[in-house]
Amino acid sequence: MALLAEASTGQQFEEFLSAAGNRLAVVHFQAAWAPQCGHMNEVLAELARETPQAAFLRLEAEALPEVSERYQVSSVPTFVFFRAGRPVDRLDGAHAPELTKKLRRLAESGGEAPPGAPGAPAAPAPDLEQRLKKLIRAAPVMLFMKGAPQEPRCGFSRQMVALLRESNIRFSSFDILSDDEVRQGLKTFSNWPTYPQLYVNGELVGGLDIVKELAQSGELESTCSQTQDQDQTQTLEQRLKTLVARSHVMLFMKGSREGGARCGFSRQILDLLNRTGVDYDTFDILSDEEVRQGLKTFSNWPTYPQLYVKGELVGGLDIVKELEDSGDLVSVLRGES
Secondary structure, eight states, rough: OTTTEEEEHHHHHHHHHHHTTTTTTEEEEEEEOHHHHHHHHHHHHHHHHHTEEEEEHHHHHTOOOOHHHHOOSSSSEEEEEEEEEEEEEEEEESHHOOOOOOOOHHHHHTOOOOOOOOSSSSOOOOOHHHHHHHHSSSSSEEEESETTTTTTSSSHHHHHHHHHTTTOOOOOOOOEOOHHHHHHHHHHHHHSSSEEEEEETEEEESHHHHHHHHHHHHHHHTTTTTTOOOOHHHHHHHHHHHHHSSEEEEEEEETTTTTSSSSHHHHHHHHHHHHHOOOOOOOGGGGOOOHHHHHHHHHOOOSSSSEETTTTTOOHHHHHHHHHTTTOHHHHHHTOO
16 A cells, blocks of 8 residues: 555545555545645655554545545545544644644554544533633624635635625634634534534524525625624514514515515415415515514524414424315414314
């Protein structure tokens, strides 16, 4: 086996792990476009010469997405340590001293995973949880990313920064590669396993895919402009409670019952409700951005339309369809079940 092998297919990757057997195996997930990966390949080649008891491999992360996804690789460079085909530790980022330290420790210890290695993450300690709560509220819009906005250290973070800048959104950031405690703890705290992560007013918006969808729908700027203070939030909550209870059956939709629906989903739910003969009222969420954004958090339901009966959320279009199919829609609307 070469000092620093290469894999261009998933089969070659599996063959490398199989050939390594019980030896410690180090896999460098890299990208040709990232200069830091070239530097780390030189470091890895030197470590390979110094550590003959281990096996070393490099592969293009974006060329083998199924392998990258399997091991939750979302940035380059990333190093995953294996023994007997099982991941026992990892390192994200171009940190030559830390890579050397992990390699030597694992080679000498027989590859047992140290605390914090891949596996079921423990809940953040109370002190860490308080710190995370402060961090996500450090600015109205907080981005947890790999690197800094002026120098992102992964393609996903680079894309996220570009989306925010294109929408003229002011944001602060935290480099999760600079603090492994925050990097690992935030995954559990937010129940979101990858980075970057975007927060607005201390609430998780999501990762790159969700931000892309918001940008494409034209909702990113409004989502990131929610900077109400606590009193304003309380006032909005009272307003939402009043609105959802304004009528026995309340539908929050794009458009209105009288003026017509302004999206296909709202049109379908109007048709379903009209066929029941049960009276209902509607609210056009396109007419009030504060309600449109606030109700998503209030109801913990991210999309529209939303149907309420006696001030309680029933659900969206899919749930209403299921109720009609089961013959339960009329009784639910009447508050009988």
